Amino acid sequence: MKTLIKNGTILSSDSEIKADILVEGEKIVAIGQDLNDDVDKIIDATGKYVFPGGIDQHTHFEALTNTGDKDTAGYETTKALIVGGTTTIIDYAPQDPGCGLIESAKYRIEKRAKGKTCVDFGLHSLITEVNDKMFDEIKELPKHGINSIKAFMAYIGSPLHVDDGTLYKVLSESKKVGLTTFVHAENGEIIDMLQKDCVKAGHTSPKYHAVSRPPIVETEATRRALYYAEELDAPIFIVHVTTKGATDAIAEAKAKKVRAYGETCTQYLTTTKDVLSDPDFNEAAKYVCSPALRDQDDVDAMWDALNDNTLSAIVSDHCGIDLHEMKQVGRNNFVDIPNGAPGAADRINMIWTNGVAKNRITRQKFVEVCSTFPAKINGMYPKKGVIAVGSDADIVVFDPEYRGVVRLEDNPNGIDYNIYEGREQIGRPEVVLLRGKVVLEDAKFVGELGQGKFIPCEPYAYCYEGRK
Ligand code: URP
Ligand code: ZN
Ligand code: ZN
Ligand code: ZN
Numbered sequence: 001m002k003t004l005i006k007n008g009t010i011l012s013s014d015s016e017i018k019a020d021i022l023v024e025g026e027k028i029v030a031i032g033q034d035l036n037d038d039v040d041k042i043i044d045a046t047g048k049y050v051f052p053g054g055i056d057q058h059t060h061f062e063a064l065t066n067t068g069d070k071d072t073a074g075y076e077t078t079k080a081l082i083v084g085g086t087t088t089i090i091d092y093a094p095q096d097p098g099c100g101l102i103e104s105a106k107y108r109i110e111k112r113a114k115g116k117t118c119v120d121f122g123l124h125s126l127i128t129e130v131n132d133k134m135f136d137e138i139k140e141l142p143k144h145g146i147n148s149i150k151a152f153m154a155y156i157g158s159p160l161h162v163d164d165g166t167l168y169k170v171l172s173e174s175k176k177v178g179l180t181t182f183v184h185a186e187n188g189e190i191i192d193m194l195q196k197d198c199v200k201a202g203h204t205s206p207k208y209h210a211v212s213r214p215p216i217v218e219t220e221a222t223r224r225a226l227y228y229a230e231e232l233d234a235p236i237f238i239v240h241v242t243t244k245g246a247t248d249a250i251a252e253a254k255a256k257k258v259r260a261y262g263e264t265c266t267q268y269l270t271t272t273k274d275v276l277s278d279p280d281f282n283e284a285a286k287y288v289c290s291p292a293l294r295d296q297d298d299v300d301a302m303w304d305a306l307n308d309n310t311l312s313a314i315v316s317d318h319c320g321i322d323l324h325e326m327k328q329v330g331r332n333n334f335v336d337i338p339n340g341a342p343g344a345a346d347r348i349n350m351i352w353t354n355g356v357a358k359n360r361i362t363r364q365k366f367v368e369v370c371s372t373f374p375a376k377i378n379g380m381y382p383k384k385g386v387i388a389v390g391s392d393a394d395i396v397v398f399d400p401e402y403r404g405v406v407r408l409e410d411n412p413n414g415i416d417y418n419i420y421e422g423r424e425q426i427g428r429p430e431v432v433l434l435r436g437k438v439v440l441e442d443a444k445f446v447g448e449l450g451q452g453k454f455i456p457c458e459p460y461a462y463c464y465e466g467r468k
Contacts, residue, residue, distance in 0.1 A: 001025065001436065001437075002022065002038070003022075003023040003039060003042075003043065003436065004020060004021070004023075004035060004036075004037060004041070004042045004043070005020060005023070005045050005050060006042060006044055006045060006046070007045055007046040008021070008045025008050035009048070009049050010031070010050045010051070011049055011050065011363050012051075012052075012367055012386060012387060013367045013368035013372040013373075014364055014368075015364070016049075016363060018033075019031050019032055019033055020032060020035035021050065021393075021395065022035050022037055022039070023433065024436070026392060026393060027390060027392065028387060028388065028390065028391050028393050028395075029389060030389060031387065031389060041438070043397060045397050045431075047399075047400075048400070048430065049363070049398045049400060050397050050398070051371065051395075051396050051398065052375075052385055052387050052391075052395065053087025053088060053371065053432065053434065054081075054084070054086035054087060054088075054347065054348045054396065055087070055088045055089070055374040055375055055378075055380070055384060056081070056088070056089045056318065057089070057263065057377070057378055058090070058239060058263065058265070058317050058318075059089045059090070059092070059315075059316060059318040060072050060091070060092050060317070060318060060319045060340065061073060061078065061089075061091050061112075061117075061318070062074055063091075063094055063126075063319075072319050072320045072340070073320020073414040073415050074116060075112060075117040075118075076414070076449055077413055077415075078116075078117050078119045078452065079118045079445055079447070079449070080344075080412060080413045081118065081344050081345050082118050082434070082439050082440050082445055082447060083345060083411045083429070083445055084344070084345035084346055084348050084411065084429065085348035085349070085429035085432060086119060086344060086345070087119055087432065088121065088122070088384055088394065089120075089121045089122075089344065090121070090123065090374065090457070091122075091123055091124070092126045093105040093108045093123040093126060094126040094128050095126065095129050095134070097159075098129075100133055100134065100137050101125045101127075101134060101138070102137050102141070102144055104125075105123050105125060105146060106144070109123070115449065115450040116449055116450055117451075117452035117453075118434075118439070118447055119434070119452045120384075120434065120435070120454075121452055121453075121454060121455065122145070122146075122378055122379075122455050122456070123146055124148040124150050125141055125146050125148070125150070126160075127149065127151050127166075127170070128159040129159060130166050135169065135173055138174060141177070141459075142177055142178060142179070144456075145456025146456075147180060147378065147459045148179055148180045148181070148237070148378065148457065149170060149179055149180075149182065150181075150184065150239070151166065151167050151170050151182075151183055151184070152183075152184040153167065153183065153184060153185050153186055153188055153221045153224075154184055154186035154187075154188045154191060154221075154290060156188035156189060157192065161188050164228075167181075167183070167228060168228050168232070171229055171232050171234040171236065172234060174234065174235075175235065177459060178459030178460035178461075178464055180236070180237050180261075180377060180461065180463055181234065181235065181236055181237065182237045183236060183237070183238055183239065184239055185221035185222040185225050185238050185239075185246070186213065186217050186221050186291055187216075187217040187221045187224075190216075190217045191212055194211070194214075195212045195335050198212050198335075199333060199335060204332060205281070205334060206281065206288055206334050207276045207277045207284065208334050209292050209337065210273045210276050210292035210293060210294075212335075213290060213292040215243040215245055215294065218243050218245070218246050218291045219243050219246050222238055222241070222243075222245075222246040222250070223249045225238065226238075226249055226253045226258060226260055229253070229258055229259070230253060230256065230258045233258075233259075234259070235259035235464065236258070236259065236260050237261045237263070237463075238260070239315075240263065240265050240290075240315070241262045241263065241305070241311060242264065242265075242298060242302070243291075243298055243301070244297065244298055244301035247262070247302070247305035247310045250262045250305075250310050251305075251310045259463045262311045262312065263314065263315050264302045264305070264306070264313075265314065265315055265317045265343070266314060266315075266343050266346065266351060267287070267289065267293065267317075267343060268291075268293065268294065269302050269303060269314065269354065270299075270420075270423075271287065271293055271419070272299060273292060273294055273295060276292070276293060281331055282327075285323065286323060286327070286341060286419055287341060287419060288330070288334065288337045288338075288340075288341075289317065289319070289339055289341045290339045290340075303355070306369055307361060307365065311369075312377070313369050313370075313373050313377070314370055315374075316342075316343035316346075317340065317343070318340075318341075318342050318343050318344035319338075319339070320413065320414050320415045321342075321415065322416050323415070323416050326338050341419050342413050342414075342415055342418065342419065343420070345413050346406060346418065347370065348396070348429070349425050349428060349429075350406075350420055352398070352426065353424060353425050356427075357427065371385045371386075372386055376462040377463065378461065379456075379458030379459065379461035379462075380455055380458070381461075392435050393433050393435060394433065394434055394435065395432070396429045396432050397430050397432070398427055398429050398430065399430045401427070402425070402426070402427050403425070403426060404428065405422060405424060405425060406418060406420040406422065406423045407421065407422075408421055428443055429443065430442065430443055434447065434451060439451060
């Protein structure tokens with residue numbers, strides 16, 4: 001199968017050019033002016049931007065995380081991501097109870113994602129049980145296509161929480177085998193104390209989710225984790241950053257040559273904590289995610305940190321937690337509201353609308369933080385994350401002239417709400433190719449369940465460059 005994409009403006013993380021793209025099989029085989037070949041399909045991209053498929057390096061499909069005993073939305077719901085211009089995810093693979101890191105990841109690939117996922121996927125391991133076997137398995141992860149591991153400093157009292165000794169050892173063991181340690185940096189002890197104080201005072205509505213997780217808990221934990229990484233000379237990636245204090249800490253660490261990186265999420269760039277004060281529990285509970293949403297000055301600081309290269313990626317932290325069942329658990333006490341919000345399907349459109357179209361970031365920065373950098377740090381570059389000869393033909397043809405409003409019914413995400421419902425949308429993906437196959441046409445999904453495949457993440461990726 002040969003496809004020619006004609007007359008588009010191709011975006012990369014450092015340039016844009018008007019050129020044609022020839023795709024053969026799963027790969028891009030030529031890029032140039034006025035390409036002509038005997039092809040099966042021609043896509044006219046006149047007036048459109050053409051960029052590498054979105055890579056969302058922080059999602060939680062079918063992940064119990066802290067949601068109790070019901071799973072978050074299934075891999076079949078990744079169909080909505082294709083409609084939203086994302087072709088690859090790096091999903092979290094928590095240790096299933098009583099299972100090791102590797103068995104849990106294998107089970108996820110074979111029994112959960114296979115036959116269902118519509119996007120390609122890699123995995124981050126995620127610690128939920130600390131024991132000797134877990135540390136032994138860290139050494140084996142690269143052989144199984146995993147190049148990162150996540151540790152949670154938050155969520156005291158849940159299996160997710162790791163103590164500082166464990167975090168320190170994970171950083172040190174991961175470095176030995178070329179992994180990157182991803183850290184959820186919030187001070188769990190202080191949150192636990194503040195939550196108890198809120199509840200004691202009768203403050204149980206969703207608004208107190210943010211009150212009990214003030215910026216200091218994130219900023220302090222970020223500084224502490226970065227200090228360990230500095231001492232150990234280990235790479236570290238701070239996930240879902242939301243505070244100016246945390247970005248200052250990352251910038252300072254970078255200045256000291258610590259291999260420190262960070263990401264923020266679409267919601268922390270587009271939404272302030274005011275939504276948590278809605279008197280309607282159902283409205284407020286949708287936005288209970290951790291870290292908590294912040295004030296506008298922190299929102300502005302996240303855009304600044306992307307522009308000065310302190311932060312390197314924008315992710316969704318997608319959690320398909322439904323409102324009418326799962327979120328209700330916390331109706332009488334915000335502490336019990338399962339944390340997390342969906343957003344993987346809307347990330348590209350919301351970042352284009354609120355970032356590129358509002359001149360907060362350039363088109364090049366958009367490509368870098370939504371696709372290219374995630375491919376690099378996760379050891380998928382240049383197979384993914386770039387439009388180049390030899391790369392996978394994961395391609396979005398994007399219509400910048402489209403104007404609309406986000407509606408859940410237009411792109412169902414598998415649960416009963418969309419946190420961007422009613423928001424203005426500027427531009428949308430018209431055509432999407434996944435490894436050379438057209439899976440979105442006229443903005444309609446034309447792919448099939450199970451079309452996505454597991455992509456191994458190479459160890460000694462970006463943060464080890466020149467240091468192997
Ligand atoms: O609230 C969130 N973010 N839930 C998902 C788990 C995590 O902390 O990433
Ligand atoms: Zn602790
Ligand atoms: Zn987290
Ligand atoms: Zn997460």
